[in-house]
Amino acid sequence: MIVKYLFDKIFSLLLIILLSPFFIIISILIKLDSKGSVFFIQERVGKNHKLFNIYKFRTMVPDAINKGNGVYTEKDDPRITRIGKFLRNTSLDELPQLLNILKGDMSIIGPRPTLEYQVKQYDDFQKKRLLMKPGVTGLAQIRGRNSISWSERIKHDVEYIENWSIWLDIKILVKTVFVIFKKEGIYGGKENFIISDDKKDNYENKSV
Numbered sequence: 001m002i003v004k005y006l007f008d009k010i011f012s013l014l015l016i017i018l019l020s021p022f023f024i025i026i027s028i029l030i031k032l033d034s035k036g037s038v039f040f041i042q043e044r045v046g047k048n049h050k051l052f053n054i055y056k057f058r059t060m061v062p063d064a065i066n067k068g069n070g071v072y073t074e075k076d077d078p079r080i081t082r083i084g085k086f087l088r089n090t091s092l093d094e095l096p097q098l099l100n101i102l103k104g105d106m107s108i109i110g111p112r113p114t115l116e117y118q119v120k121q122y123d124d125f126q127k128k129r130l131l132m133k134p135g136v137t138g139l140a141q142i143r144g145r146n147s148i149s150w151s152e153r154i155k156h157d158v159e160y161i162e163n164w165s166i167w168l169d170i171k172i173l174v175k176t177v178f179v180i181f182k183k184e185g186i187y188g189g190k191e192n193f194i195i196s197d198d199k200k201d202n203y204e205n206k207s208v
Contacts, residue, residue: 003166008108012101019095026057026083026092033083036062039096044113047133052105054113055096059084091180097136109169110135111157129157132164139168142175 016023027038040058043051061067064079073080080088087093100106106113113134119127140148140156160168 008101012098016098029083034081045116045119046105055099057087057093059087059093107133107135109172110138126154132161137176142179
């Protein structure tokens with residue numbers, strides 16, 4: 001795991017330096033497009049149930065979580081701003097998570113971090129996805145992203161953890177580039193955000 005740790009630190013630092021002009025440009029565009037903060041910050045659950053604040057570029061109107069569909073977001077959601085739509089379609093809204101990686105809360109590759117109320121409903125198998133740091137992308141993201149069911153995504157996450165290798169990380173990283181360019185699985189139907197058949201109305205938001 002020391003290789004993964006060093007890769008995360010070095011890669012995230014280099015990207016932050018190289019992409020700093022884009023951070024500035026995106027921040028300006030967000031402020032010009034709508035009122036509110038440049039960043040969206042939300043508490044998520046990380047490795048071994050550790051809570052941390054995840055950073056994203058704001059793509060929705062202020063206080064969007066208390067409007068419309070709440071935590072659930074769909075493709076033509078009116079709460080999404082004009083620049084927000086572009087950021088989502090290109091996954092540029094995820095860039096600030098490089099700061100999370102540098103801080104040690106996240107990894108480049110790993111299960112996507114989820115909300116605490118969802119984790120409280122995990123069974124023993126689902127809790128295995130908390131054995132590694134959450135990632136910006138992962139096995140579930142290259143196998144369907146939000147277009148596949150939540151339970152299926154958890155299975156992919158556990159598969160990743162049980163079969164981790166540096167070569168698997170490289171493979172996922174390369175395939176992620178193609179997924180982003182194809183704009184695959186950015187949104188999914190509500191049925192794809194249900195944790196289990198008997199736990200309705202529990203959704204993971206693409207944006208939050």
